Amino acid sequence: MKSVIVTGATSGIGYELTKSLCEKGHKVVASGRNLERLTALQSQTGCEIVQADLADAEQVVDLFQVAVEKLGTLDVLINNAGMNTRKCHIDELTIEEFDQQYAVNLRAPAILSREALKVMKPQQSGQIINVVSTVAKRANETMSVYTAMKQGLAGFSAILMKEAQPHGIKVTSLFPGGTDTNFREADRPQYMHPKSVADTIALLLELPDDVVMHEMTFRPPVELE
Template structure:
């Protein structure tokens, strides 16, 4: 059975992907910063689905930790078939002149540099086999810059551009590259963006029936299980009340 490597697996889309791939018998390499959550997830998935899980607890922002962990994977875990670059976050919702530079740097280091580090480290496990699939989590923010989104939007636009570059430059190695761009999805995303302010987080979804983490994970699974000659390159996914990164039809 194939092996899937998921970053940011301890919540949201990452955890939902672990569930859907685990339920379908895939072996899982699970990454996250919160070791307690990783251990709990591993125990649950192995009990529920009888699959194998290998944990890699590191922060994708830490270049040395990324390469050390992946370069020293045990031999039985070195055939990575699918990489899901899910680790990412938004921090703050402020005008450019009022934004916190530390927030900017954390988003750049996680959403962009972290994705680059992990991809670069995993590719030597795919290229010799002339096979693999990299799935990058973008956002509708990659397509439309919205008010007070500034650097978050910039990082997701960069993910889109990097995905295009990967797709072109990895053609000789038959490695698929898919960018998935979700719209409003009710996960921990808004709570992290508003730094634990539950009231502000809830307003993100007021009047909407947003996407769920499972909705997005099911779409990722579909993209990952198409025939070898088929690749979905770029996919924007929203709830039915959202047209893009800006326009919503919220019910009162």
Template sequence: MTALNGKTVLVSGATSGLGKSLALQLAQAGCRLALCGRNPEKLNVLVAELALPVDRLLARAFDLTDHSAAAKFSEEAIRKFGKVDILVNNAGANLAKERIESIDLKAFAAMLDLNCTAQLALTQPIWKSMTTAGGGRIVNVVSSAALFANTSIGSYTAAKGAFQALTGVMRREGRAHSIHVSAVYPGGIDTPFRAQARPDYLKPETVAEAIIGLLRLPADAAVHELVLRPPIEDNFA
């Protein structure tokens, strides 16, 4: 088992849902955390809840689609902690739910940006640093939406599909540098991601536990893909 104690982990989208559960569980595991979200009030609540010493925490609120802010945050994390051992690209949203004929092209581009391009902007400085540090782990939170063509969410599905494809290239390019890249495909998770509560969906704590479980695996196993669905879902072949 790989010990997570003392590892530096950067989690995006840490102010809510899955990212917040990850932050809380990783803190319990003894990690040093670089956390970002968009909403400063929510970030302050998380920071208070974590109650970590300053040498174990960096927390910043910014919009991830500001690519230079995203890259600066990664650079700041590397400066503060020396390196980032594990990056979890978790931030994301599904804000354009139309059928094909009604998809607004600007909203489509915004979904592609948040759910894929912005992840790349955050990753690039860490990628460079991992190549010189001798490797690292990257977990990209995709979605089961990339595995099944649900109707009415074309923008989100296309954006997560692009992120899935980018993840595949990262995995292959990372291999030469000992950067292990995992794609996680959750089905529905009961988080503020959607307005209505869904107690029949996955709990964010459970998905966080699964991600941490794969991070704890010994180095002889590189987990390429992890698919988790709540038993209620049947959107699979």
């Protein structure tokens, strides 16, 4: 059994991931903004919950501290939360949505990773999983800010891996492709189901001790690149 923090747990991949990890016997703290959904998830799975808005840096730090108190320790941090305000061309951007996407998609996982290192380094063990996106490997029009933040997270995660691994801490950057979640405006049944993505992520906790998955890209069969 491992002690795990999952962000973005109220819907999509994070919701399914919390269910999957709890079913496997792990102790999970699930975080999100929607307290009603968190409470329902807690009733369904038995997970611990912490309500937090990742756009607020102070709440991010508080989330981590409360989560570790509830867990008693920390084995795994899964930075899953992400958001895209909308698709728009660069000349239509607002400063507010740029700042919001920076805060949630890049700053929050960076802060949580920083705090996790403070716990994991002394114990010389741990695992940090950053859910990026295949958007970071592409250049899609109308997705400039989201792409920039995800590319930033990929870069941060790569350096985190190099700084963490000598201390026995595994770091994985995940690049999932199209997933049929409410993140999208329309249903995409040809894309991966959130549970499929969650089950794939959960497998990373079961890798042998002498294996580190630095990066993993996975897509639905309909996507070729």
